[in-house]
Amino acid sequence: MKNILLFGGTTETGKFISKQFKNHFSNTKLFSFSRKKNQGIFLNLKSINFPEQLKNKEQTLIISLAPIWLIVPFLEKYLEQVNENNILGLIITSSTSTITKKYAWNEFDKKLSKKLSFWENRLFELKKLHNLDLTLLRPTLIYGDIGKKQDNNLSFLLEFMRKSLILPIPKDTGLRQPIHYSQLGESILFLAKRYKSHKFIKKKLNIINIGGDDEITYYEMINRIKNSLPTSDPVKRCFIIKIPNRFFFLISLPFLIFKPKFFAALERISINMNGFKKASQISKKIKRSFPVNLNIENISDVK
Template sequence: MTVLVFGGSSQIGHYLLPLLAARGESVVAVSRAARSPSPGIAWLPGQLPSQVPALAGVSAVFSFGPLQPFADWLRDVELPHAPRVIATSSMSAETKRDSEVPAERAISQQLRDGENALASACAQHGSDWTVLRPTLVYGAGLDKSLTPIARRAMRTRVFPLPAGRGMRQPVHAQDLALAALAALDTSTAASKILSIGGGERLSAGEMFARVRRSLPVDTLPIPIPAWCLRLARRGVGRLRGPLSRLEADLIADNAEVMQLLGVNPRPFRPDVECWQPHPLG
């Protein structure tokens, strides 16, 4: 039987694929770009929702990309063995639900619609499913949140430190991979949407300060006071959402994921390896 992975080249896939291979699973990872085979991993060129060759004997499917195209593929494909389905969404489904920015409210709605579409498609196949809703993800140098900030600071030797009292709970991509693998083996996690954050809550300001301290070069800290952020929020439309969230708590309750999956995410202690690219295949 085959384990099929969409998003194998993502930051979560970077950690999950070796775990699956170490278990002796027959793993096929789908990628838009051609990739060389890696030990225990076969790469299949394809793109959701329709440009994915048919595979026989699929026992489990992981997806770490956009939910709606995956749900559309799942709805239309033949999967006679009712594979177990594990997918990631985002805590933005909740944290952006009441955003003052219409585009962010739309993102929240799209995520929740994708979750519902996934559940419906799984019901067609008689497949059990679990959705993980992570907070801000880091760890493999592939995220679009903290890694760009860290790399820019290493290049310019300047690190802006915005004031921010909102609480954050960054979660390492490896901990998400461990949670996804545990969900595969845990029947009581079926039909559940599980929030998951890191093992520590800290202010946004402290999160940025720790990123700065993790860098291998000296950088000049530039504190950005709250009044300056308020001005930018009013004057620059594209910054209104991100700046308003600096005062909002973007956290997750890990109680259920810890109880069901036995996963204990690590606290936020980044090092320089978190900001280095980790290419696959």
């Protein structure tokens, strides 16, 4: 394998892969593409103009962290113009929302699930058309470094806790399996190395629903976030109050009328979203507890 094409290179997972790349590969070039100018190789996935780095004729692995609804139509155009025999395989990320939001009652979640499912099916058709090896990764609840702005999934919750003295939650909360961007990156790097060693040779389809190593309740997740922050952080002043589930949803009913999307998010607090493949089972790294803190860990540790 001579080249790896990385789409979504400026995501936190993409940055992690780029930093760790030399520790995993020799004699392989990494080309990192991004829609952000001056960060990696600029590429608009909606464009039909391909940068020179995409026109190589050597053995190549494609990794995508870009939205699946953007990367699939791009690949449909790209694979028509290259020799498919040079493509070792595809590692594409989607989301567990394909399955967890399939039976949601609100339109936003239903549309998201349908959208993801539609483009996943288009990807499967593309795999068959070009006889490619495909690994589809569906991560759940990706989070960044706690307390930093790059974390989109937990930042809203943290901001609320910093501004409020209390955080009411249902007494019985569902299970979660949050995955740190570095755990996802380690898993992708491990899978990529298997392509380099030609262990993927059957042109098969692998679908992996992946989460972190801990399966914890929503309450425990919030509590661990709070305990992981410095004593000076305003989050420390916020008290987490458990109230009976029926009463919690009763007082939340106004959101059903005025902010149905937000009400759906509150409703999911009591729903289990776990049972996915654990990151350490894929990456073969040591198990890491939530929340992962790269500042105090040696990410090169292996089982």
